[in-house]
Amino acid sequence: MTFSAILVGCSQLPEGDGDEHAVPAALADVGFAVRWASWDDGSVDFTAADLVILRASWDYAERREEFLGWCESVPALANAAPVVRWNTDKSYLAELIDAGLPAVPTELVKPGDEARWPGSDFVVKPSVGAGSRGAARFTAEATGAALAHLTALHGDGHTVLVQPYQSSVDVHGETALVYFGGIYSHAFTKGAMLGGQLDESGLYLTETLASTEPAADLRALAEDTLDAASALLGILRAELLYARVDVVRGEDGAPLLLELELAEPSLGFRHADAGAPLRFASAVRGQLA
Structure with a gap:
């Protein structure tokens, strides 16, 4: 067939x-x-x-x-389209935090609202965006530059996320855990991107990627994240053909959710074992059922 x-x-x-x-x-x-x-x-x-x-x-x-x-x-x-609608606006992070997940602290600043700047380095980014476009890192003293960036994003109609920068990213990067049909497949690390160069397509910042075996506490957070998101969406985990859970470590070393990618994430096949495309193909067949 x-x-x-x-x-x-x-x-x-x-x-x-x-x-x-x-x-x-x-x-x-x-x-x-x-x-x-x-x-x-x-x-x-x-x-x-x-x-x-x-x-x-x-x-x-x-x-x-x-x-x-x-x-x-x-x-x-x-x-599915309802998943894409929910996940392409990073305001979903507030819902996952409300559900009890440990995540990078996130303040949503709508157009017309004022931001409360963290007391350490922080990130300002649009709630709708791909490939880290529009995301910028600021020092605690650079509130004037941050306000100008916020104002520009608001001028384009964006709700904005303000998050304290997690300094562990400078050393360890982010860990991206990939799932097919709700089942873990592989993971890879992503180096710090903010301030990097756009790809020639202009759609995403270039990244330094490498395969990794994630620690147990990172795996546990990723599993909890998929369960919480599926509950919020009213679906089974198996209904998600693909999912990528991006996690970092906070200042105390504990894992924090950075993003959950359910719409169109890069899945890191080039940095996975040779069985990853086969697992993906099997999950695709499973979607037909």
Whole structure:
């Protein structure tokens, strides 16, 4: 039996950034005919595919409502449109904090509201954004520059997140734990990105990545995060074709949730073992059930 799958990019990255180079072959091995397409390509009938998989739709931040409308028009989208709507606004972090998860302290500052600046280095970033675009780090004394950045983001209509910078990132980076169908697959580290250079596509900051075996307490937080998010969304973990949980260590060494990526995250296949694309392909088959 043959199924059809579309991997979704955008006009700047119509076939992704190369991370999924081994995925089409793995999907073909389990019965899929695979193609790439940009989400806004009007010549493609996305409704005809057995599964449409968001992978590199990283221009959505500037066109979010248009993008979400497209998501809602695709019946076999992974992850599903309600998940994408919830997860493409980082205000979801406040919900996860309210659910009791240990996360980087986050203040949401809506247009017209005033920010309370932390007493140490901090980060200011838009609640809707991909690839760390629009995120900036400031020292505790640089409140004038931070206010100018906040004002610019508010001028573009963004709600803004203000978070204390976690200095452990400078040494240990972030740890990204990847799940397929709700089951752990692999993990990789990401070096500090703030202040880095944009990729030639202009859609994301370049990163230094490396494979890793996450410590037990990081794994436990990632598991708790998926459970809490699934409960908030009213779904089973198995309904999430992919998930990436980004965690850091706080000043006391305890793990903190930084972000939960359920819409279109890079999954780090290039820094995973050779079985990762096969596990992903199996999870794709599982979505059809």
